[in-house]
Amino acid sequence: MLKALFIFFCSAGFLAASAQSPRYPQGYFINPMAIPMELTANFGELRNNHWHMGLDIRTDARENLPVRAAAAGHIAFIGVRPLSFGRFIIIDHPNGLSTLYAHLNDFAPAIEQYVTQQQYEQESWAVELRFTPGQFPVRQGQLIAYSGNTGGSAGPHLHFEIIDTKSSKRLNPLLFGFPLQDRVAPVIRSLVMYDRSRSMSSQRPQQIPLRKTATGYEPVNGKLLRTPLHRLSFAIDAFDQVSGSPNPNGIYAASVSVNGAVISEFKIDSIDYDQTGYINAHIDYTRKQQGGTLYQHLSPLPGEASGIYKKFPGPGFVSLQDTAAHEVVIRVEDTYGNHSFIRFQLQTTAAPTAAPMQSSVKKETQQALYLTPDRPFFFKRSDVELAVPAGAVYDSVPLDYQVDAGPLLPPALTRRHRVNSMEWPLHSDMEVKLKLSQPLAASLHNKLVMQRSWGAVKKVKPAFYKQGWVTASFDDFGHFQVYVDTIAPDVRLAGKGDTIDLSGSRAIVFTPTDNFGVISMFRAELNGRWLRFTNDKARSWVYRFDERCPYGTHRLTVTVRDAVGNETMRHWYIKRGPYQPPVKKKRTTSKRKR
Structure with a gap:
């Protein structure tokens, strides 16, 4: 399923250079940190709904370390946004490549001043700023920012990407010759087999325990693997490590060979942001949703x-046409050429059959009950x-539809409709239309929301009303129900x-609440002028006190709005003086009577 993404635009002069330069120039980029490069995550690691698109560079759990331009060029883009990258910079380089630096705390002083000016001019903390080559040119090694923990970061680090400027594809930075030593082969923990x-929506994959040998890995029960299947594929649970680091990283490539011929292979050397949602086709998504291991399919x-x-x-998976034993080799690699193997023999125990795939049978005979990738x-x-839409599912998926019985409980306006389960992914949005159970006053047509739920997971979207029907789009299966929302959010x-x-505070913090958990707008004004709160x-x-709130008494106004426009405005008078740390109360110990 495809989540929120972004595309930025760059100058035409750099686009022409892309075709003339090597794709992975060695030594062109330097370590963007002034400390030795250590990774907490590499390119292509498995994440929720996406591959990791760059390197996470360790900052030793510290923030505000200098971040340097990895090569000469000019700042082309600066973004400030909630979650995601937080505060980030993109630099275009004259060889047709760009670099991205994310989860930053502060930009270099001149850049920080410009960004702050733009935020106040736009009256928005979240900004997307594009630059011409002459505005902020940079030298290799020049200070551009300070590392941090902003956005969706779970701990201090620098997220670093290398981008093909023309296509916006993210390239694997480990192919560019950064100073990392790696003589450690990938570790393969487990193997599973699929019919x-x-x-894939009707699978019971077979777990194949492995053991380590002097030459690689093999099945615990012996090198001959016998199966009643004729058409089958494999998935692996594997990770890689860099020399001297215990951190488990993602693998770079894997392939399957039968009798010496490669039948399937994947290699994660570049990823397009428009395609990163296909990670849910690359992994065993059902097992992941059930809380299991992240297995990577070796066949698409x-x-x-x-x-x-x-x-x-061929079909891209193993197709056994006879009952002979066939040599199977699974090869797993990292970007430094270290590799591990699983070797075994594979033999079917049943005579070959010409029966078509079950998914094809379902598509032809029960098309109305099955979702298929091609239509x-x-x-x-x-x-x-x-x-x-076509392409929203990765394999044939049966429609599992149910509707709840029983009376409606306000503020619900429809019954709860179940469409499949969260164990099957959607790659693109599904449009859901639900009919209201009774007529609704026209004044409430713009106060409707549709909620998708599955267990404790809930997501709410504004819904569109037309002639008694309510429409919204979602990128997951689940339970769907329409509500009317007339309650404004609360802010205190x-x-x-x-x-x-x-005077005893260094900042002002607001955490608004809403009955459906959605705050679509927050605006603060000090004495009638917009005041920048970070989000x-x-x-x-959060507003951290600066020169825009001098000592004295001020009128603070905050306005918050929910998904359907319900709005709350509050006013306070606040007083600020020289910072006085809160007085810590002394602990008193009570004497026990004897």
Whole structure:
């Protein structure tokens, strides 16, 4: 399923240079940190709904370390946004490549001053700023920012990417010759086998325990693996390490060979942001959703289109046409050429059959009940309509539809409709239309939300009303229900009295709440002028005192809005004086009576 992404635009002069330069120039980029390069995550690691698109460079759990331009060029883009990259910079280089630096705390002083000016001019903390080559040129090694923990970061580090400027594809930075020593081969922890005569939505994969040998890995029960299957594929649980580091990283490439011929291979040397959602076709998504291991498929699914798999003659999976034993070799590699192997013999115990794949049978005989990768899917009932575009699923998926019975509980306006389960992914949005159970006043048509839920996971979107039907789009299966939302969000400032004394604080923090958990707008004004509150982690808004709030008494106004426009405005008088740390109360110990 494809989540929020971004594309930036660069100068035409750099686009022409891309075709003339080597794709992976060695030694062109330097370590963007002034400390030795150590990784906490590498390119292509498995994440929720995406591959990791760069390197996470360790900063020893510290923030505010200098970040340097990895090569000469000019700053082309600066972004400030909640979650995601937080504060980040993109530099275009004259060889047709760009570099990205993310989760930054502060930019270099001149850049920070310009960004702050733009935020106040736009009256928005979140900004997307583009630059011409002459505005902020940089030298290799020049200070551009300070490392941090902003955005979706879970701990201090620098996220670093190398980008093909023309295509916006992210390239594997480990192919550019950075000073990292790696003589450690990937570790393979487990192997599973799938029946490829069936859809992935109806699998019971077979676990194959492995043991380490002097030459690699092999099945615990012996090198001969016997199976009743004729069409089958494998997936692995594997990780890589860099010399001297215990941190488990993602693998770079893997392949399957049968009788010496490669039948399938993937290699993660570049990833397009438009294609990164296909990670959910690359992994055993069902097992992941059940809380299990992240297995990587060695053979592509029918609807997989990430570009990481190489095409070979044949179906891309193992097809056994006789009962002889066949030599199978699975090779797993890292970017430094270290590799590990699984070797075994594979033999089917049943005579070959010409029966078609089960997913194909279902598509032809029960098309109305199955979603398939190659065509759109439509479903209509008296009170529900679904529209799923072609390419939204990776294999044939049966429609599992149910509707709750029983009375409606306000503020619900429809019954709860179940569409499949969260164990099957969607690559693109599904349109859901639900019919209201009774007429609704026109004044409430713009106060409707549709909620998707699965267990404790809930997501709410504004919904569109037309002639008794309510429509919204979602990128996951689940339970769907329509509600009316007329309750405005709440926002409060801690403190007592007509004027709140904040002299003991270094910042003002607001954490608004809403009955459906969505705050679509936050605006603060000090004495009638917009005041910049950061919204780094997406839940709280923070203003750290600066020259825009001098000592004295001021009127602070905060306005918050939810998903459907319900709005709350609050006013406070605040007093600020020289910072006075809060007085710590002395602990008193009570004497026990004897």
